[in-house]
Amino acid sequence: GDSVTQMEGPVTLSEEAFLTINCTYTATGYPSLFWYVQYPGEGLQLLLKATKADDKGSNKGFEATYRKETTSFHLEKGSVQVSDSAVYFCALTLMDSSYKLIFGSGTRLLVRP
Amino acid sequence: DTGVSQDPRHKITKRGQNVTFRCDPISEHNRLYWYRQTLGQGPEFLTYFQNEAQLEKSRLLSDRFSAERPKGSFSTLEIQRTEQGDSAMYLCASSSGQMNTEAFFGQGTRLTVV
Secondary structure, three states: OOEEEEOOOOEEEEOOOOEEEOEEEEOOOOOEEEEEEEOOOOOOEEEEEEOOOOOEEEEOOEEEEOEOOOOEOOEEEOOOOHHHOEEEEEEEEOOOOOOOEEEOOOEEEEEEO | OOOOEEEOOEEEEOOOOOEEEEEEOOOOOOEEEEEEEOOOOOOEEEEEEEOOEEEEEOOOOOOOEEEEOHHHOOEEEEEOOOOHHHOEEEEEEEEOOOOOOOOEEOOOEEEEEO
16 A cells, blocks of 8 residues: 655754655655654644655755655755754655545654754 | 644543544635544544545544534544543644645644543
């Protein structure tokens, strides 16, 4: 069935380090791909999205490229800040009319000063 | 509009009791989704509404669960005869229902069954 797999956390980095969080997916057809972020005490927020192969989503210095050949959507940021500490979820929507989201298990990022 | 709101934020109940949660979506959104998130996992789809019509229910939604969205505005999720395994965060999201548009999430209701 359709699913999302992302790297386990926690990921602990020092401020200004480079971040990669891996995400791969299994889906029939060509899903849209998303990264959502959950800051402490807050609801899930959309960070970025890509709707077709080779699209690059970007927001707040984060980037992810939809790679159909490797079924991946890895999240990257060149220089993380303490304020980036949160849980990051990779997700896809199926190409049926529900547009429901299928999430990975989440990766906790902790950035130390 | 202040976004998607859920009430209550926290609920502790004894096993066997019934509980009801409420979700108020963004007013112009016709789609409303319920998800469940257990500790260390991502949210899992439970059900969704297009206006007042409930269009899909997950296999996770046992007979003890019922959701409504009267008049296509707010929604309620009721769990009857709660079990300890129902302890989770229940998330509501709304969207315009257009392809590839963002789903906006509430802060969730954390249910603890003791």
